[in-house]
Amino acid sequence: MAIRNIVTSEDPILSKPCRTVEEFDDKLGQLIDDMFETLEKAKGLGLAAPQVGILKRVFVMDVGDGRVEAVNPVILKESGKQRDVEGCLSCPNQWGYVTRPNKCRLRAYDRHGKEFTMDLKELGCRCACHETDHLDGLLFTRLVDEFVQMEDA
Structure with missing residues (x-):
């Protein structure tokens, strides 16, 4: 496993839609392992492949109830609403x-x-x-209705 560099919001790769994964091979497994290691080191909750420079529809997350690896994810249905503060490993110091x-x-x-x-x-x-938004080339900053300082969050 290896820790990968996390690209920041200035990198144009983050605004591009990702390609569907078609090969489920050792290379994909290595990417997922690297992403989990990178996520853990960065102390994040989730990480999408474009954040490590790879335009593939893959993300990993661990919000405290176990690791999830998602290849070619689709949100099938949504309900309710929640409004809360978000941050992003690719957008340091933005909340x-x-x-x-x-x-x-x-x-x-x-x-x-x-x-x-x-x-x-x-x-x-x-x-x-x-x-999933990352995989479609959308940064959370485009969805923010109110920016805050971290000590306010």
Whole structure:
């Protein structure tokens, strides 16, 4: 495993849509392992492949109830609303209020190509939506309705 560099918001790769993963191979598994290691070192909740310079539809997250690896993720349905402060490893020192669904159903594949669905709520839903946005080239800063200083958050 290796810790990868996290690209910042100035990098144009973060505004590009990612390609669908078609090969579920050792290279994909290595990317996912590296992303988890990078996420852990950065003390983040989620990390999308474009944040480490790879335009593939992959994200990893761990919001405290276990690791999730999502390849070719799709948010199938959403319900409710929540408004809370978000940050991003690619946008250091930027924080702001974003409204997201309170619950969602995620469909994705694991590193071996096995399809799964999971129902997420609150922080898990927020994180999955944030990371899925990255895969579509959308930074959270475009969704912020009020920027805040971290000590205000």
